[in-house]
Structures are given as structure tokens and as C-alpha cells.
Amino acid sequence: xxTQLILEKQKQAVEILKEKDIDMWMTFVRETxxxxxxxxxxxxxxxxxxxxxxxxxxxxxxxxxxxxxxEANMKTVGTFQNIVPYLKSIKExxxxxxxxxxxxxxxxxxxxxxxxxxxxxxxxxxxxVDLLKNTPYAERFVSSEEIVSALRGRKSQVEVDxxxxxxxxxxxxxDEVTDFIEVGKSEKDVANFVKSKVKERGFEMAWDEEHCPAxxxxxxTAGAHSGPTDKKIEKGHVINMDFxxxxxxxxxxxxxxWYVLKDGETEAPQEVLKGFNVIKNAIKxxxxxxxxGKQGWEIxxxxxxxxxxxxxxxxxxxxxxxxxxxxxxxxxxxxxxWERYGNLPYMEIEKGNVFTIEPRLTIDGYGIAxxxxxxxVTEDGCxxxxxxxxxxxxxxxxxxx
Amino acid sequence: xxTQLILEKQKQAVEILKEKDIDMWMTFVRETxxxxxxxxxxxxxxxxxxxxxxxxxxxxxxxxxxxxxxEANMKTVGTFQNIVPYLKSIKExxxxxxxxxxxxxxxxxxxxxxxxxxxxxxxxxxxxVDLLKNTPYAERFVSSEEIVSALRGRKSQVEVDxxxxxxxxxxxxxDEVTDFIEVGKSEKDVANFVKSKVKERGFEMAWDEEHCPAxxxxxxTAGAHSGPTDKKIEKGHVINMDFxxxxxxxxxxxxxxWYVLKDGETEAPQEVLKGFNVIKNAIKxxxxxxxxGKQGWEIxxxxxxxxxxxxxxxxxxxxxxxxxxxxxxxxxxxxxxWERYGNLPYMEIEKGNVFTIEPRLTIDGYGIAxxxxxxxVTEDGCxxxxxxxxxxxxxxxxxxx
Numbered sequence: 001x002x003t004q005l006i007l008e009k010q011k012q013a014v015e016i017l018k019e020k021d022i023d024m025w026m027t028f029v030r031e032t033x034x035x036x037x038x039x040x041x042x043x044x045x046x047x048x049x050x051x052x053x054x055x056x057x058x059x060x061x062x063x064x065x066x067x068x069x070x071e072a073n074m075k076t077v078g079t080f081q082n083i084v085p086y087l088k089s090i091k092e093x094x095x096x097x098x099x100x101x102x103x104x105x106x107x108x109x110x111x112x113x114x115x116x117x118x119x120x121x122x123x124x125x126x127x128x129v130d131l132l133k134n135t136p137y138a139e140r141f142v143s144s145e146e147i148v149s150a151l152r153g154r155k156s157q158v159e160v161d162x163x164x165x166x167x168x169x170x171x172x173x174x175d176e177v178t179d180f181i182e183v184g185k186s187e188k189d190v191a192n193f194v195k196s197k198v199k200e201r202g203f204e205m206a207w208d209e210e211h212c213p214a215x216x217x218x219x220x221t222a223g224a225h226s227g228p229t230d231k232k233i234e235k236g237h238v239i240n241m242d243f244x245x246x247x248x249x250x251x252x253x254x255x256x257x258w259y260v261l262k263d264g265e266t267e268a269p270q271e272v273l274k275g276f277n278v279i280k281n282a283i284k285x286x287x288x289x290x291x292x293g294k295q296g297w298e299i300x301x302x303x304x305x306x307x308x309x310x311x312x313x314x315x316x317x318x319x320x321x322x323x324x325x326x327x328x329x330x331x332x333x334x335x336x337x338w339e340r341y342g343n344l345p346y347m348e349i350e351k352g353n354v355f356t357i358e359p360r361l362t363i364d365g366y367g368i369a370x371x372x373x374x375x376x377v378t379e380d381g382c383x384x385x386x387x388x389x390x391x392x393x394x395x396x397x398x399x400x401x
Numbered sequence: 402x403x404t405q406l407i408l409e410k411q412k413q414a415v416e417i418l419k420e421k422d423i424d425m426w427m428t429f430v431r432e433t434x435x436x437x438x439x440x441x442x443x444x445x446x447x448x449x450x451x452x453x454x455x456x457x458x459x460x461x462x463x464x465x466x467x468x469x470x471x472e473a474n475m476k477t478v479g480t481f482q483n484i485v486p487y488l489k490s491i492k493e494x495x496x497x498x499x500x501x502x503x504x505x506x507x508x509x510x511x512x513x514x515x516x517x518x519x520x521x522x523x524x525x526x527x528x529x530v531d532l533l534k535n536t537p538y539a540e541r542f543v544s545s546e547e548i549v550s551a552l553r554g555r556k557s558q559v560e561v562d563x564x565x566x567x568x569x570x571x572x573x574x575x576d577e578v579t580d581f582i583e584v585g586k587s588e589k590d591v592a593n594f595v596k597s598k599v600k601e602r603g604f605e606m607a608w609d610e611e612h613c614p615a616x617x618x619x620x621x622t623a624g625a626h627s628g629p630t631d632k633k634i635e636k637g638h639v640i641n642m643d644f645x646x647x648x649x650x651x652x653x654x655x656x657x658x659w660y661v662l663k664d665g666e667t668e669a670p671q672e673v674l675k676g677f678n679v680i681k682n683a684i685k686x687x688x689x690x691x692x693x694g695k696q697g698w699e700i701x702x703x704x705x706x707x708x709x710x711x712x713x714x715x716x717x718x719x720x721x722x723x724x725x726x727x728x729x730x731x732x733x734x735x736x737x738x739w740e741r742y743g744n745l746p747y748m749e750i751e752k753g754n755v756f757t758i759e760p761r762l763t764i765d766g767y768g769i770a771x772x773x774x775x776x777x778v779t780e781d782g783c784x785x786x787x788x789x790x791x792x793x794x795x796x797x798x799x800x801x802x
Contacts, residue, residue, distance in 0.1 A: 034727050077611070110523035110524045112528045121511065123512040226477065
């Protein structure tokens, strides 16, 4: 992430601290090479080896209390105004900084609901509480959940432009996949083709390479979040692929559906078209309804109910998540009120949020239909960042090619 | 990491559970795409989106309680014998598994001392305690610190062979750097040359790209853990580079020192040779003393005292750390008794540990001399995995080339 973009996000963080009336936000870490607080990339821009505190105050000050060996690096990176290096223990210097600001509320990165606001490990939390034991500060900790959710969720124009770039490159690869798909090739063949394109163009995968891309052909496939198998593409299969890249630090995450024509067919059978159109309509209805102030479960419910009304099983996941520097970004989720999603489906959708919309249904005997589009929430609705799929992609038989 | 190596480490974990008399080890995670418990790679081999428990018991059972959408993927990965998929909440299934084993001691991944045993975030910890609130299990939690430290520290022959491979490739690049170094080139030029070699050969950097490699030329450089600058190489400079790669999942981490001859010189001046030899001797003395049962601070103290006795400042870091799947691996550290190192310098060195030895000193007016070698602890001593540097590398003046 560029220094300029980090400084922009820090400035935004200060506004959010004011809005939420929190005096200080402290990202407290160690050995980020082994486990890295997800906020480090966005507000610091480098790693830390020893216990380190990256502090942003409501007044707009930024202070990094870090191991002395990393002082020069921190200066080069240039994202923090004040650098306080220590040699043997962070304790004294950290307390000195806290004393200076005497904050009433200190947000730290722990959250039961959001993994992105939960970068503080339990051992480091215990250490931090112990370091501050004869001070009033450990009593003043609050979760940074609201800050992180707003900061990651409210995308600036620069961030949205980067996401658009990633989407553009991804859709080019989807088009190439349409040309590549052929009866007799396996899910793995398709995935390897995609991987070779990603590598060739210097992108990264948006998530775990084992199921990025995820490719499913025909009925009785492994289901979402699985890796591609040796299963071969056959005539009459519905195929879908879930795939995203990370490009210049920002991710895409998209899905498309294909149908492999049988001999003599010139279009997909009625039941396949019906399934595809139910997905298409569910996405349209959801995106029509989305706007600031709504809660995610309300949007999920529109798509979920419509799919069930049309005689399909409900999808076993949320309708959509935020996208940004990571594939699963932000706080608010377009998800059902299931315990595993915590409070995320209840959070209010905000202007600037970037969401996927990705319902799914099974067409018996053919495979799974699913599309995933990406939208950006505006003042009173949303705008598509991806060019939506409007027709199921047809794969001709080898003879017709 | 290959499935075979993961199964080997799981088996080793079972032995360690018996040795430490701990009934169960549970790695409890969520959204590892955003923040990943460092043990996931070694004992699971894939990621997890929803709350997931990866359990290894003293009896040798392995159980993964995971979101149902990830069941197929987990089966493909093939590292857990028993897979328990859930849809809406992990609670019921997790308690059922715990009831089955009724463990008295359950190790979970939190540690004040070791980042590698501290993969459980504070928010997920609170969630876990809450999930188990009407059961006796949350009262039975202990830190997995000892398990993780032993498991990561005791390297198998297969692991050591992989580290050796990474070292071999790294030393080839160091040799190429010797040919590349020239008066007028900058620290950044050298770093970029190294990066191009790493990319060309398909390796990864062993740590953060901003300071891997770290290159320092001449006096008054930025100090360890800093990135390379535009500072140019001059005649009479001592140059050092800190660099490692990750190759097939295992890391190297090495340092070497060069001297740029002035016009008419055929060898380095006396003060440079003295500095170099003090480092060389400090490494020799440390590696002579290392053996199972010693504590890390004792070894650090040998090198540290010797350097100070010879009139140099003590190095502002530990003498050496373990290396493995990450550059800073394992528990025990060859470090001084400074608060920032917690209990790590007091832990006993064990057979199978792989350590760096990397003292450093400043040669006034010339630069920093440092070497970093890698050793493997044996029954009663150690064996070098790197071919030690025995003479300072000399760079001829451009005319002589």
C-alpha cells in the first residue's frame, strides 16, 4: 500500500475516532512476520518484530513506539509522525506516551464479530494488560470493531478505482476461460489454466490457492470452498467458477456460470435457464434494495426468500460480503441471522461499502448456478463495479467449434 | 507443506502431548484468510473461514470441526482422520467432541512468550470461552507454548534437508552478489539484484520484502531491520547483507561481510580484519558451547562478553534465533535476559533445534561486520548447516576488475 494511501486512511481514521468519540486507537503487535494484525497494511505499511504500539489519536497525532532496531526502517516508510524507539522493554515509553494523551477510551484490536478488528492475539493482550497494570489505561480499553468496520468499509474513490482494476483483469480471465472450456477437460485443468494466467500477469490470488479458483462441473460437485478435482467436463453440465485476484493491494471476487450444450442443442434446457434467471433476478432484486441504513440480513432475506419461493434450497452461506484489501473485508455482512455470523448481519450498510452479491442454487441433474457481482453503495442505492452476467455462457460441442 | 510432512508432524505432536501430559491440543480459528494462526500450515495444511477447531489428542486421534462448506476441501487435503461439519454454529458439535474425550488439560494457542504459539486472537478466545460456558472445558485450558516450541524446534531429517536446500540456494546468490558489488552502486541496487535472482528462480523472501535483503554499506548506516537506501558503495566501505529465502516451505537466513579495497590495497586494513575475526571467533566459541540442556542466554553471553572484551559495543539484539518454516521459528532463543524476550532466553536448547548465530559489531569509520551461520543441535553439540564464511570477501577496485 502506498504511503499516500496509508496517510489518507489514517486521516479517515481520525474522523472516525471523532465520530465514535474514541480518544485513541492503538494497534499493539509483535513478530508480525509470524502472525500479522490485518490492520498493519492499511495504517502502518511495514512489519514489526518486537512489541510495538501504533497509535492514532482523536487529535490527529500518530505515534509509533517500536524496537530501536526498527527506527530507521520506520522513518523510511514514513507513515508515522512520531517515532519512539526503545531498547529493552516497551513499558516505560509506552506509558509515557499514554500519560501524555491520557485517553479515556482506548480502542484495541479485538472483536468477537470481525476478524479484521481482531488482530490482537490473546497472549499479547495478556502482556499488554500486564505492562499497564499500575496505570489506569487497561481499564479504558474498548474494541476497535466500529473503527475498523467503518475504516475498511468506507472506500475512497482511489480504493474503488483499484478494485475496479482488479475486477477488469479478472473478467478478462473469465472470458479466456470460456474459450478454454471443453468437454473432457477436468476442473483441475481449468483451475491450472487460470493460475497460469494469474502468474503470467503478475497478479496474486485473492484467497487460498487451494480453492482459488474454485471450479465445479456438473451435478454432485464438492460445494463451495473446495478445491478443483479431476472430475471431467461433460455435455449437459452446468459449470461455475469462483475466482478473484489481488492486484495493487486490492481484491476482486467474482463467479460466473456456463452450460455445455448437448448434441443438437442450441440453447440451455428450460430448467437450466430457469435456475440461471432466478439467480439473475435475485441479484437484481438485492441490488435494487440495498442502500445506506439497511441491515445486511434484510438484503440477504430478499434473495433467500425469492430462491426458496421458486422451489430451490436456500444457499448455505451469506448473500454477500465486503471486498477490499482482502477478499472478505469490512464489517457489515449481507448474511442471515445465523449464530456463526455474530452481529455482522445486523450492522448498518454505509455509503462507500463495496459488497459482493452471490446467491447460489442447485439445478438438479445439471450442476450449480451462481453468479457473483460487486456493487458500491452510494448515497441512496448502489452502483455496479462489475459488468453483470446477463446470459448463461454456452459451450459448443467440440464438433461445432 | 506436503500432506506426508503434516502427518509426520501430527505424529510428533502426539508424542509431545504424552511427554508433557496434555490430553488434547486444539487449534481454534476463524477467517484464516485475514489472520492465520502460525500453526495452521504445519498441522492442518489449509485455511478455514468459519469458527473451526483442529484437535489432536494424546491417543493420536485427529478431529476437525469445521463449517460444512469446507468439508469437501478438508477431505481432499486429507490431513484429519475425523471431520465434523456444522452449518449454523460450531457450539453443539464442538461440545460433543469434547464430551467424547473429556480431556483434563486442553492446550490452546496463546502465549505471552512465543508468537508462534499465540495464534488465537483475543476476540476468538472470548468467543471460545463463551461457547463453552456451561461446560467444564474452558477451565481446563493451558497454553500450547511447550507443545509448539517442541514441535517446531525439534526438526526431523526431512525438515533439515529442506532448510539445507534453502541455504544452498541462498549462498549461491551471495556469491553472485560478490561479483555484482562495485563502487558507485547503491544499497538499493544490490537489493534489487538479489530480488531479481529470487524472482527468477521462483523462491519467496524469508521475511518482509522491505528489508529482505537488508544491505548496509560503509559507516553510519541505518542499522538492522532497515531497508536498503540510495547510499552508494565507496572504496574503504565494509558492506554487509542480511538475506534469506523460503523454498519448499522452509527458510534460510544468512549474513556475509565484504570489504571494498582502496587503491593500492591488497587486503583489508588491520582494524577491519580485527573486527571480522572477532565476529568469526564469537561464532566459533558460541557453536562450540551449544548443546542440549544449555539455556540460550548462556550462549548469547559467550559471544556478547567476548565482543565487549575486545572493545566493541554489544549488539542490540539476540545472538541467534531458530529457523524453520518461518525465519524466526521455535521457542528457545539465544538471547540476553532482556524483558522484551520474555522467557525465551531461559528455555532449554534441545536436540534437533536449528539456530542462527549472528553477532554484529561496528568497525568505526568502515561499517558493520556481521556473519550469520546456521547450526543444527545434535546429541552433544552441533553441526553447521551453512558453510561458514572464514575470510572477509574483498571487492577489487574497478580498475583491477
